[in-house]
Amino acid sequence: MIDPxxxxxxxxxxxxxxxxxxLATLLISAGGVGVVAAVLAIxxxxxxxxxxxxxxxxxxIDWRGLWLPQSVEGHALxxxxxxxxxxxxxxxxxxxxxxxxxxxxxxxxxxxxxAVPLALGAAIHSALYMPxxxxxxxxxxxxxxxxxxxVVIGFxxxxxxxxxxxxxxxxxxxxxxxxxxxxxxxxxxxTTLPARLRRRLAPGWAGIWLMPWLAAxxxxxxxxxxxxxxxxxxxxxxxxxxxxxxxxYAARNAMIVGxxxxxxxxxxxxALAEDALSGVPGSLGEGAQALGATRWQTLCRVVLPAxxxxxxxxxxxxxxxxxxxxxxxxMASGNTALMTLNPLEGLxxxxxxxxxxxxxxxxxxTHYRLLILAALALFAFTFLVNTLAELVRTRLRHxxxxxxxxx
Amino acid sequence: xxxxGKGTGRQWLALLLGLVISLVAARLPADExxxxxxxxxxxxxxxxxxxxxxxxxxxxxxxxxxxxASGSASxxxxxxxxxxxxxxxxRPMYEAERDAFEARHGYPPVELxxxxxxxxxxxxxxxxxxxxxxxxxxxxxxxxxxxGAEAPIDRWSQLGVELPGDRIVLHGxxxxxxxxxxxxxxxxxxxxxxxxxxxxxxxxxxxxAVAAEPSAIGYAGLNHLTPSVKAVKRRDAEGELQAPTxxxxxxxxxxxxxTLYLYVNxxxxxxxxxxxxxxxxxxxxxxxxxxxxxxGFVTLPEARLERQRRWLEALPSAE
Numbered sequence: 001m002i003d004p005x006x007x008x009x010x011x012x013x014x015x016x017x018x019x020x021x022x023l024a025t026l027l028i029s030a031g032g033v034g035v036v037a038a039v040l041a042i043x044x045x046x047x048x049x050x051x052x053x054x055x056x057x058x059x060x061i062d063w064r065g066l067w068l069p070q071s072v073e074g075h076a077l078x079x080x081x082x083x084x085x086x087x088x089x090x091x092x093x094x095x096x097x098x099x100x101x102x103x104x105x106x107x108x109x110x111x112x113x114x115a116v117p118l119a120l121g122a123a124i125h126s127a128l129y130m131p132x133x134x135x136x137x138x139x140x141x142x143x144x145x146x147x148x149x150x151v152v153i154g155f156x157x158x159x160x161x162x163x164x165x166x167x168x169x170x171x172x173x174x175x176x177x178x179x180x181x182x183x184x185x186x187x188x189x190x191t192t193l194p195a196r197l198r199r200r201l202a203p204g205w206a207g208i209w210l211m212p213w214l215a216a217x218x219x220x221x222x223x224x225x226x227x228x229x230x231x232x233x234x235x236x237x238x239x240x241x242x243x244x245x246x247x248x249y250a251a252r253n254a255m256i257v258g259x260x261x262x263x264x265x266x267x268x269x270x271a272l273a274e275d276a277l278s279g280v281p282g283s284l285g286e287g288a289q290a291l292g293a294t295r296w297q298t299l300c301r302v303v304l305p306a307x308x309x310x311x312x313x314x315x316x317x318x319x320x321x322x323x324x325x326x327x328x329x330x331m332a333s334g335n336t337a338l339m340t341l342n343p344l345e346g347l348x349x350x351x352x353x354x355x356x357x358x359x360x361x362x363x364x365x366t367h368y369r370l371l372i373l374a375a376l377a378l379f380a381f382t383f384l385v386n387t388l389a390e391l392v393r394t395r396l397r398h399x400x401x402x403x404x405x406x407x
Numbered sequence: 408x409x410x411x412g413k414g415t416g417r418q419w420l421a422l423l424l425g426l427v428i429s430l431v432a433a434r435l436p437a438d439e440x441x442x443x444x445x446x447x448x449x450x451x452x453x454x455x456x457x458x459x460x461x462x463x464x465x466x467x468x469x470x471x472x473x474x475x476a477s478g479s480a481s482x483x484x485x486x487x488x489x490x491x492x493x494x495x496x497x498r499p500m501y502e503a504e505r506d507a508f509e510a511r512h513g514y515p516p517v518e519l520x521x522x523x524x525x526x527x528x529x530x531x532x533x534x535x536x537x538x539x540x541x542x543x544x545x546x547x548x549x550x551x552x553x554x555g556a557e558a559p560i561d562r563w564s565q566l567g568v569e570l571p572g573d574r575i576v577l578h579g580x581x582x583x584x585x586x587x588x589x590x591x592x593x594x595x596x597x598x599x600x601x602x603x604x605x606x607x608x609x610x611x612x613x614x615x616a617v618a619a620e621p622s623a624i625g626y627a628g629l630n631h632l633t634p635s636v637k638a639v640k641r642r643d644a645e646g647e648l649q650a651p652t653x654x655x656x657x658x659x660x661x662x663x664x665x666t667l668y669l670y671v672n673x674x675x676x677x678x679x680x681x682x683x684x685x686x687x688x689x690x691x692x693x694x695x696x697x698x699x700x701x702x703g704f705v706t707l708p709e710a711r712l713e714r715q716r717r718w719l720e721a722l723p724s725a726e
Contacts, residue, residue: 073599074550081602085582088597099602163619238572250576251620252605331612334605335581346605356581356608360480 043383046376053369061366066097066373082337082348084357084367095370099337101377103347107329108322110258110343111265115322116315118262119269123311127277128285128303131204138207139274146267154331157260158252162332166251170237171225175218182217186210247342252334254343260332261322269318276310277303309396316389320382326351350374440681441469448475448482448495451585451628452667455522456495458698463689470682479585486672487511492683494670495521497585508672517671519715521690523705525629525656525664526590529614529636531621536568538642538649541662544594547575547624551598563622570622578616578625581606585665590626593663626663629656630703656705667704678723691716 053059069078072094081094122142126135165172190201201209221228226235233240241247280303288298304311326349334346335356354371361368444463446456453476460472475481475491482494483504489511500508500516508516528544530536539547543566546556563570579600580587587606591597607613610631617625618635625636629651632638640648641661655661669690673679679687689695691712699706706712 072550074552083582083599085588087591087599159615159619166620238574242574248574248603249572250603250605252616330608335607336603336605338602346603348606356606360478360584362480363484 043376043379046372046379049372050369050376053366053373059366059369061095061370065095068098070094070096080339082353084361084370093366095366097370097374097377099339100348100350100353100374102339103329103333103337104323104349104351104378106254106347107257107261107325107333107349108319110254111261111322111325112315112319114258114262115265115269115318119266119314119318120273120311122266123270123273123277123314124299124304125207127274128299129204130207134205134207139271142267142270145263146271148264150264150325150327151331153260153264154328157256157328157332161260162251162253162256165256166249168222168225169249170229170233171222173237174221174225174228178217178221179214182214183210186213241344247344249344250334250336250346252332252346254333254345254347257329257333257347258343261325261328264325264328265318265321268321269314272314272317273307273311276307276314279310280306306400309393309400312396313389313393316385316392320385320389323385324351324378324382326355330355350378354378440467440685442471442680442682444470444472444493444682444686445491446472446474446493446495447477447485447491448493448670449479449497449585449667450476451479451497451524452476452495452521452669454630454702455667455698455704458702459686459690459695462694462698463686466689467682467685470685472686482670483508486516486670489672492672492680493686494672496668496670497524498588498665499668500670512672512674514675517673519669519671519687520707520711521667521669522699523656523659523664523707524667525651525661525705526586526593526626527629527632527651527663528594528624528626528639528641529617529632530624530639531617532635532637533621534568534570534637536563536566536637536639538640539566540642541594543642545596545598548577548579548590548600548604549595549598550601551595553596553598554594572622574622576620576623577601577604578613578620578623579604579606580610580613580626581608586610586626586628589665590663594626628703629705632703653700653705657708664705666707676723684719684722684724687719691719 053061069080072079072081080096080098082096082099083094086093122138126138130138190198193201229235229237238249241249284306285298285303288302289295293301329347329349330352333348333352335348335352336346337348337353338345354375357367358371361371444460453474456472456474456476460474463470463472475485476495479496479498482496483500484507485491486494487504487508494516499518505515528539542554542556543560545554546552546558546560552559560566561575562573563575564573577600579590591600605616607616610627613625613627614631614633614636617623617627618633624639638651640650641663643649649655649661651661651664656664671679671683671687678684696706696712707715
């Protein structure tokens, strides 16, 4: 039986409703266009402010001065040097942008080195192995971590963490080796436990029962730091680093920045990667295990490739945040415009330089335009990274869609 | 019930408002100095300016100081554009800034000295170092060694000081701050800092960093010193140690010292509006000068203070 047609609505009211719909569509698309226009306008503003730097001869800037080492008073060899104000009228200023770009990338690399293993490990564990009850608690906790302001993290890193690590250097450097070894040891010990106890310490709950063990281990290593230093380096690790490896040590260094900024990027990477991993159809993993794959094989060959687009964009977005992050680098790095590979020396990032120097730079002057140039470089970099993340993500997703489609 | 309750509340509010208005109205004619007073400039001077503003508000409740402390470099553009009449600065105006002001207004700004300030070289409180000669200081901090040192100084042992971490760690202010500039001119003989210098966005941060590191050395404004750091004296040519005492800073005998200025937009022969005039009177009064010492700065030499007081008295009234 066919339903009778619904009563014809009153034409006036229908027109009013159509109009309202059209208005809503218009407003929403205007909002979208507005956002895009605002982003473009920022880029255009930066570009317009930078152009006179190269056109007006009074600035005396060329690409060589910006990126190649220049001869500097007091040094025989050409140096990279950021010294935007001339020492005295008539003397040359040095506009070496390379140390700033280097510092930015160095800080971001160390942050990712610290954050990516932790965040991905946490995402894999919580998406695949963790009981739902625990997972429901973990996610809000990590979101809380994301809400922590950069200033606070930077302050703690610069004034608490940096002096502490300096005093317990041997222990702190031993931790990245000791803690993973401790986890493996705990896993090995667990298999020797009686069955009842072993059932209590389920792998899914490892996040809880490993915690006291790792905390005790870390405390032991840090507490034993002086003995460690005495035994292995004759009580002077910094002297040993300097003499043997040629590494200078600064209390506020790239490692501290990496830890602090890593802490800030972990929640973002975790959230995206976790979403991607839990989005992989459960039947895929179950199928693999049914065919005899071990858990590890299932993870590496099936689940990770299927979630790889999401994981890739998670890491990329983390990189974008690490490059743009200002306050943490400013407060934890010492702002020394060095250009070394040494992770134990300070650095100076573009964003921190802009934050410190822009308020004091005279608008329209060379220094001001150089800072805007740095801002433009940052803008271009984050734009590129985000675009790349999106492109790779869509391409990879396209490739793996077949996989998901059959599941 | 509720409605009546609300009604009485509103009545009370109206009554209170009326009372306040009548009180203010009764007060206003008694005190002819009222209005908002704007100042744009140095963050070093922010504390002093605010305290003077508070004192002024006690004497003239109608006056309010609105201070924008975003750095000395922000004062000249604001004065030139006419957005403010008062520009506190921690350094004298550069020639270019003065020219820009004159080109716009046709007369130079009036320069008033507010207080004296000094930079102090600081080390960790357990550091046994007593004094440094100018050449040693330059050899520690600079790349250029323009003050005459032969070799750079990188280690405490080169200065005869035994410290666990032998390498000297340098802390200082960021490029483009007045403090950084003054230290560079006076202590490095105009040379450039080493790249290893840890640059901090404020003097308080520098002091905190030096306090946390036994092998550190740094410099900060006199008013930022805390018991957690030790001030290093200056060893002059005769080998005598010289501390930044108030007398030495006041008379510029201590070389790392500077005058803090206030620039005023004042046409020649013209007068100052009431609030500005009252503010300057407050600054140069005995009560105003006591704040200078209270905040860790050094007061001006009496002769200069007296000269500025007389200048202020001779100034015609604006109305």
